[in-house]
Amino acid sequence: MDWISVGLWIALVIVSFMWLMPFVFILLSSLKTQSEIVTNLPWTLPGVWQFQNYARAAETGDIWTLGLNSALIALVKVPLGIFIAALCAFALARLKVRWHRIILGIIAMGALVPVQVALGPLFSMMLQFDLLNTKVGVLLPYLAFGISFQVFILYGFFRSVPRELDEAAILDGASSWRLFWQIVVPLAKPALAALFILDFVGTWNEYPMALALLQTHDQFTVPLGITSFQHEHGADYGAMNAYIVLSVLPVLLVYLMFQRYFVNGAFSGAVKG
Structure with a gap:
């Protein structure tokens, strides 16, 4: 044994x-x-x-409106952020970019900046550009804070792809875009799926920036809705717990859809730099 x-x-x-x-x-x-x-x-x-606890929680807490807000933000931010990060990581890892390691280091430093430090400047900036209390005003900081980590992970994965594939594709007349889209991206599906799960969960559950930038209930995301529901109906424990369960279901669904890729891709970018 x-x-x-x-x-x-x-x-x-x-x-x-x-x-x-x-x-x-x-x-x-x-x-x-x-x-x-x-x-x-x-x-x-x-x-x-x-089971009526769920109906009461959904109606009282306006879960459908808040869930739609979170879904719109996540379904725009996550694919767009991963796509931009993949392009950047591909350029640094596969193309001849001068000082690419220095550029990568500067990008990676963005992942080290605590969100709490940036809340004050973010609030002032969004107020100045009239983007406060809007979905765009939340999307832009989410993208900025998420892309640096994704670039760092994808860079390592793209570097692990054999260079012979590039040479064969170039001999066949492939452009850099075709090399990226038809060769490297299909090989990176495990890493991209793992990043999609992590980024979706992080975006769905993000609280500090949403709290600072969203001010009216109709623009709230689900985490803000949970806090609001707790303040207004916290004594209704059945409905409160039902609200929490409803808020977890989309994240669970996304994980179940992509979990077969998660184990293989979660740390694949960390094996080679």
């Missing part, structure tokens, strides 16, 4: 249990009455399944 494998499986089960149990408690609480949540243990099943 391979005791190392057994130990790893036991550790995996324990860690999975620790990560899963809070969500199970939230899910069960979202289906209980107020009295059951207060008096019963968190892991007990509901006496009567209160």
Whole structure:
């Protein structure tokens, strides 16, 4: 018997249990009455399944409007940001760009800037350009803060692609665009899918910049909606937990769609620089 494998499986089960149990408690609480949540243990099943908690949470918290706001921002920002980062990383990794390592270092430094430090200047800038409390005013900072990390990861992945593919494509008359779109990008699908998941989750859950730049409820994203719901209806524990479950579903759906690529691509850009 391979005791190392057994130990790893036991550790995996324990860690999975620790990560899963809070969500199970939230899910069960979202289906209980107020009295059951207060008096019963968190892991007990509901006496009567209160599915109306979800309808009340969606209506009271305006989850559809806020979810649409978050979806629009994420579905524009994530593909656009990854596309721009892929172009930049391809140019630095595959083309003859002078001082490409210095440029890469400057870009990578952007990932080290804490969001909290930039909130004041961002607010003033968006106010000056009349973009405060708009989706565009949130999209632009999201792109700026996300692209640097994506370039750094994709650069490492693109560098690991054999140079012989470039030479063969160039001999066949391929342009740089064709080399990027038809050869390098298909090979980078695992890394791109992993970045898509990470970036979608980060964009969907982003809170500080949204809090600073969005001011009216009709422009709020889901994380701001959770805070607003908690302040106004925090005593309604069933609906509050139902609201949290509804806010997690889109992220879970995206992960399930791309999870087969995630393990192979999550850290593929870190193996070679």
